[in-house]
Amino acid sequence: MRLLPGTLRGRVTLVAAVGATGVLVICLIVLFVTLNQQLWSALDAGLRSRAGDLSASVRAGDLAELSGDPIAQLYAPDGRLLSGSVSVRGRLLAPSEVRQVRGTVLTTRSVTLGSGVGRAPVRLMSQRVMPDGRVLTVGVSAEPVHAARDRLALVLFVAAPPLIGLLALAAWTVVRTALRPVAALTREASEISSLEAERRLPEAPGDDEIARLARTLNDMLARLQVAAARERAFVDDASHELRTPIAILRGELELALGAGGAEHEVRHSLLAALGEADRLSRLAEDLLLLARARAGSLIVRIEPVDLLDLAAAEAGRLGSLYMLRTEVSGDPVVADADPDRLRQVLANLVANSASAGARTVRVEVRDGREHITLQVADDGPGFPSGLLTAAFARFTRGDDARTRSASGAGLGLSIVHAVVAAHRGTVSARNGEPLGGAVVTARLPRD
Structure with missing residues (x-):
């Protein structure tokens, strides 16, 4: 069963909606916690004010104000109840809790109140009254805070689903607008056929x-x-x-x-x-x-080859075949290569020189630090000026090459390029030194 939508638009919308939902939930939780703390802080501030007034009255020996307070009790240091509000039934703190009060202690608990109210949540603040060490506990009903907190949670719970839906709709709209050019490109590309090779896709403005x-x-x-x-x-x-x-x-x-x-x-x-x-x-x-x-499937059978000996033997054979004067020089070097393919390279290059009217062909082998160079030069007319850049293209020959007397099919240099490339080497063509005609240089890697 596929869990994700099949389209990019649907997947991006889903990811955006899930991410926005997570952010929204975190924001709502932070908002709820912050408002809840603000409510309790406001309640505690009122308790501190009342506790300060009652502490001053107790230190002055006036307990009447303590008796008239809605929720307040005074305890001896050992935990005995000395005085308190008439509206409170029972104790607000146990004796052990009274003895443990150090500084100001804030607690929330359920307390039984008089006048038919019954048990209700109360916020209590306890502190010692100096210098005799008595403990004063002042309380206020926590029901307004609980009610406000419950209403806030209900509002956030009701408002969250519509907000999530609006965010998902906004994400879908934005993604649809952003991907509209892609849809246009897809439609245009599907309509382009091989008979419309010159047709192009519409380009969107900008640089996105x-x-x-x-x-x-x-x-x-x-x-x-x-x-x-x-x-x-x-x-x-x-x-x-x-x-x-x-x-x-x-x-x-x-x-x-x-x-x-x-x-x-x-x-x-x-x-x-x-x-x-x-x-x-x-x-x-x-x-x-x-x-x-x-197709990348040209096979070369690699083995150690003495290039100078191979060039000398092949040049002698080709010179006799094409009635050319051949010269071979260079460094004795052993390369890992396919000897049959290298003979094919030399044969094509010498045949190309012979067809161009050359009388002398010079083959030179040089051993370099990174490459082994095989150079074939002749004294013919060289490559036509407009042919050097495309000398190794298939069926590339001079303007008069398609006459009946022309030899070859214009594939010789293309084969040279293919064979050298199969050896991971490079080949180039130029005119000039050393004999003034065409010069073809093949560079084979040492490894």
Whole structure:
């Protein structure tokens, strides 16, 4: 069974009502106690005044005023009753109580009074009359105080529930007014669809929590719009890259089927089709790698790797493949990394240099205090000026890269970035020294 309301408005209202009820109850209790003390203080003040007058009469030997007082008695030091009011039946204090009086003693008890009154609550003040040490006890009826206290308790008990209800209603109204912009944001957000990526939520005026929430949600929508635009561009670019080799593959196969008995033509067409099939396979693997990196599931198998030896071996192989002059230098350093992924990084960077027209590629390995640096530089034309900021984006190539003669699909540097990021490293691109062309620097953490 749910004890709390299901809505935030209901829960906040309940908490506010409970808190206000607690504060109200405490205030009413403090008010009751304070007024009760004030009533008793006023009663005691009257008793002190009467006791002072009667003490002066007793010291003067005038006991007639004592006999005419409504409630008063005089006791000897040993507890014997010497004189008292004719309206009081019996003793106000027992002998043992008389002997225990030191200074001024205030008590409240039920006393039997004459004239048909019967027993009634009485406030008593007892004090010794010097110099003989007799004890004078003066009393006053406590019924007015009890009656006033009971009426006050009744008034507070009757007034408390309406006050609590008003406080709960006020809390509900305040919370409803405060959360009205949130309800508007909720309705507006529920109406935004993927076809209205540019639509934004209404921003509340001011700089309170609701206004900041609206601005934060609009910023999130803007980021989602940019991400959706990038994904659409990715799908468009992938479709473009896949369309070309598929068309070529289909054309070569149709040519092979129509070649009839010309064996060399059939062989040529099948070899061309095989090349395009390999290109499709590489593109599919690259797209899968990027998808895994984006999902955070790109697996790197960490083991000790001599980076200088790996760079020298891979540079020699790639130089022969792309007809490039390769140079390898740096510090012999062993890093914890995935050797296959690092070979993939070097292969993509060298292939990128070869496609740009470079003739020399220099690979440099440096051992730093916090990072191990792997730098690949070439003597080609470098990155276009407008491409440096987006060099590692997917399907990013130069303006003439989408011609038929362009090699690659614009995924090489994206894969480099994904692999280095999977090693918890960073990668950057620039133009210039040491060979005057493109320079790509990967930094891997030492641990």
